[in-house]
Amino acid sequence: MKKLRTFLSLLLVALFTFGVITPKVSAKEMKTKINEDGRVQIILEFDDVEEAKWAAEFIAKMKAKNVISGYPDGTFRPNQPVSRVEAIVMAVRLMGLEKEAQAKSAENVKLHFKDAALLEKQYPWAKGYVITALEKGLFDTTEEKIQPDKPATRVWVSSLLVRALGLQADALKQMTKIPVFKDADSIPAGAIGYINVALEQGIIAGYPDNTFKPYKNVTRAEMAALLDKTGNGLLENTGAVTVYGTITDINFVSISVTDKVYEATTGTVTVRTFAGDSATYFIPADLMVQNKDGFIRANQLAKGDVVTLVIKDNKVIEAYLLDKETVENTEPGILKLEVQVDTGEGREYKLEYKNEKGKVYGEVKEEQGKENDEDENEDNGDKNNEDKNNGDKNNEAKNKENIALVKELVEKMALTSEMTKQEIADRVLSVLEIDENAVKELEIEVRFANGKKVEIDIEKEKTKQAEEKEDEEMEDDD
Known part of the structure; x- marks a missing residue:
């Protein structure tokens, strides 16, 4: 028995070293309910989600990624215009630069904007995000003011998100390609290329009346949708790929040592894609898997589930569980x-x-x-x-x-x-x-x-x- 305990202890050390499992800990409190299939449904929504129901999925996804946050009263205020400083912070978070931005907040760096004092006075917590955005080229070189409290317009947000994708060079090549909108004349000349790229990337689109409305304010709900589109592009830029198919095998192994239980933090999932082949990937047990009602943890996925997985370096970094009853008769391959x-x-x-x-x-x-x-x-x-x-x-x-x-x-x-x-x-x-x-x-x-x-x-x-x-x-x- 002593030898067995020693062996298991050494095994645990090895597993911890390679980051495969961690001690079982209690999850952060969230709204939950039990679905008809027995899975624990995690609900990530704000109290006023019904005010912009069309964007509920985007808002929940961005909340799960810690890209957006709400107000102390539990609301998101989806139909309120998003401010420039909020948009900058969201873009930096979407790019995975949160820690870098927070570290820069403590640095004694002087910003060369004419209204830098306003930022430091009213939004001191956002200074590091602005510095990071500057260093990553998210600002137009002609901008003299941040105007942090000013509502962000469609043309301004389009430019911000195209830069977040690193597509400035593509935008510059399309500066003379005039979009076919009735109000194309109202789009600033220096923004034409950025609008073209944003349209091509599917980040944004025109309205049914064939207008673009460049100076229309972007709401917080709309910003969540735009961030979701941009996030897909960022993942692709890093080499991530999307697979679509049915789970044929999934495993998460827990190990017991004496009276303690250590839960696997990473498992494996095998998917037979609708292109006809199969592949196995690593998947974090606590990965938030989105479905039509909210989220479940990845360790509640099961054989037979139809899923869309985003894979990077043979690891699942995003997942969506499809409702079998609503999956259309498509060309799934x-x-x-x-x-x-x-x-x-x-x-x-x-x-x-x-x-x-x-x-x-x-x-x-x-x-x-x-x-x-x-x-x-x-x-x-x-x-x-x-x-x-x-x-x-x-x-x-x-x-x-x-x-x-x-x-x-x-x-x-x-x-x-x-x-x-x-x-x-x-x-x-x-x-x-x-x-x-x-x-x-x-x-x-x-x-x-x-x-x-x-x-x-x-x-x-x-x-x-x-x-x-x-x-x-x-x-x-x-």
């Missing part, structure tokens, strides 16, 4: 597909498909004559923006017929992660009934349920049809 085809003759074809948490978002459109008058561009813009997922609010008003068409096209393509880039391109063009010889530019991005991502960018100097047309024109001239 594909999480995202974007196709853009330009024939160089005024015809442009775009297809967007996204399978997010079992729900499908899709859009397909064909534009003819991009050089048409302003009124036609505005009409196209209205149609495009009505169906596009709004980055400010979780736009649920999708065109059912459009989505059904996208789903049908994606199913016909039957793309797999084993296909070559050429095979994918050929299959896409075939299903869309586009002649390969007529293609001037082709862009495809597809993400499979096993985490594999394929990007295709083909640009031809001159299409065969264009050459034939030129030959005909030359003959006519002769």
Whole structure:
């Protein structure tokens, strides 16, 4: 018995050293309830969540990540404008720089803003976050004032979050690409590129009336939604991938030594993805797994659960448990597909498909004559923006017929992660009934349920049809 205890003690030392398990401790008090399936549901919500029910999921997720916080009275005040200093703090936290910012708060650093005294007087706790934001390039170089208490506008927040993603260079390349909005003239010239990138990244979008409203204040609820979109981009930038499938095995091992029980802090989960392959990952036992009602701990996941997992370095860092009853009949092997085809003759074809948490978002459109008058561009813009997922609010008003068409096209393509880039391109063009010889530019991005991502960018100097047309024109001239 003594030898056994010695062996177990040594085992515990080894496990602690490698960070696999820790002593069992009581969890922080949270609102909980027992679900019908016996799992403990953790509810992370504020007292006034009903005031912005559309954003409840985003607010809860950002709260779970400690990116946002509420007020002492238990409210979040979702419809209140988010201030600039609040937005800066949230962005820094989202980037995982909380500790760095807190450490800088104690430093005797003088800020070179004209209203630095206002910040230090009214928001001394935020000084370290502002310093960190400066060092990470989150501020416009022309900003002379922080204006910490000023409401953050859509154009200002867009710029902040694009910088948080480190996409300043991309923004600078798009400074002359004017967005097709009725109020594009009201967007500051120096912000055009940042708006374009924010739109491309899906962080933000225009309104159904084809306006952008750059100076409209962003509410705290909208900020939570924008942060969620940005967070997805940050994860991708760090090399994280998303897998989608069914849990086939999950293990968390607890060890007892004398009268003490040590609970595993890390287990393993095996998922058979909807792309057809299986993989095993490490998963923290206390990871907050989001579902339609709130959260559960990862150690309550079970075989047969349908999940979306975000993986980095073979470890689950985010997870979402899907409701089997509401998972749509989709093409589950594909999480995202974007196709853009330009024939160089005024015809442009775009297809967007996204399978997010079992729900499908899709859009397909064909534009003819991009050089048409302003009124036609505005009409196209209205149609495009009505169906596009709004980055400010979780736009649920999708065109059912459009989505059904996208789903049908994606199913016909039957793309797999084993296909070559050429095979994918050929299959896409075939299903869309586009002649390969007529293609001037082709862009495809597809993400499979096993985490594999394929990007295709083909640009031809001159299409065969264009050459034939030129030959005909030359003959006519002769």
